[in-house]
Amino acid sequence: KQEVTQIPAALSVPEGENLVLNCSFTDSAIYNLQWFRQDPGKGLTSLLLIQSSQREQTSGRLNASLDKSSGRSTLYIAASQPGDSATYLCAPLNAGGTSYGKLTFGQGTILTVHP
Amino acid sequence: NAGVTQTPKFQVLKTGQSMTLQCAQDMNHEYMSWYRQDPGMGLRLIHYSVGAGITDQGEVPNGYNVSRSTTEDFPLRLLSAAPSQTSVYFCASSVGRGLMNEQFFGPGTRLTVL
Numbered sequence: 001k002q003e004v005t006q007i008p009a010a011l012s013v014p015e016g017e018n019l020v021l022n023c024s025f026t027d028s029a030i031y032n033l034q035w036f037r038q039d040p041g042k043g044l045t046s047l048l049l050i051q052s053s054q055r056e057q058t059s060g061r062l063n064a065s066l067d068k069s070s071g072r073s074t075l076y077i078a079a080s081q082p083g084d085s086a087t088y089l090c091a092p093l094n095a096g097g098t099s100y101g102k103l104t105f106g107q108g109t110i111l112t113v114h115p
Numbered sequence: 116n117a118g119v120t121q122t123p124k125f126q127v128l129k130t131g132q133s134m135t136l137q138c139a140q141d142m143n144h145e146y147m148s149w150y151r152q153d154p155g156m157g158l159r160l161i162h163y164s165v166g167a168g169i170t171d172q173g174e175v176p177n178g179y180n181v182s183r184s185t186t187e188d189f190p191l192r193l194l195s196a197a198p199s200q201t202s203v204y205f206c207a208s209s210v211g212r213g214l215m216n217e218q219f220f221g222p223g224t225r226l227t228v229l
Contacts (some may be wrong), residue, residue: 034218043205044158044220089158093216101165102148102173103207103218105158 006106021075023090030092119221128196136191138206147189151202
């Protein structure tokens with residue numbers, strides 16, 4: 001069964017810092033991995049999708065990397081802003097076993113960027 | 116496109132009552148799913164569907180029923196609500212189960228069972 005861990009659980013940084021959010025997963029048989037953002041009381045917004053054959057994906061100030069064989073992904077946020085404050089979730093799409101075709105979510109990293 | 120829509124936004128039920136959470140998407144997506152989100156538990160898959168007429172169970176299916184008669188709609192039914200079903204429910208959809216299937220989520224339904 002796929003298990004996803006996100007570190008740190010919470011992060012508080014001053015505006016302007018570059019930061020890294022970590023995601024690890026136990027089963028490397030994945031189709032892709034998706035990073036989401038969730039604002040308090042809201043739904044999930046897709047940030048980046050990395051296919052299993054890719055190493056990196058970039059969107060604006062966000063860069064996500066994937067090392068499928070070691071079961072790790074990182075989300076890099078450059079020049080953080082207060083508007084980046086949210087919970088960030090990673091979710092690999094499983095390609096094998098009983099979790100085939102299903103997303104497994106981590107617990108998330110709660111990010112606070114203060115002015 | 117409206118994307119994935121969910122109704123209602125909020126609902127309070129009494130134990131034993133039944134209700135249906137609605138989910139619709141206008142992107143012609145084959146794959147739809149229901150998750151619940153609980154503090155400390157993260158998001159967990161309840162049921163999913165790979166197309167009209169096809170549904171299957173996820174991680175926590177007990178107490179919930181689904182059906183998929185059209186591509187657009189995927190309602191979630193609670194037959195006899197229990198306090199343990201107090202949660203935030205999210206519906207999601209994607210093009211398919213294969214590659215490039217970015218998942219899109221609805222805004223959620225916050226359910227309280229008294």
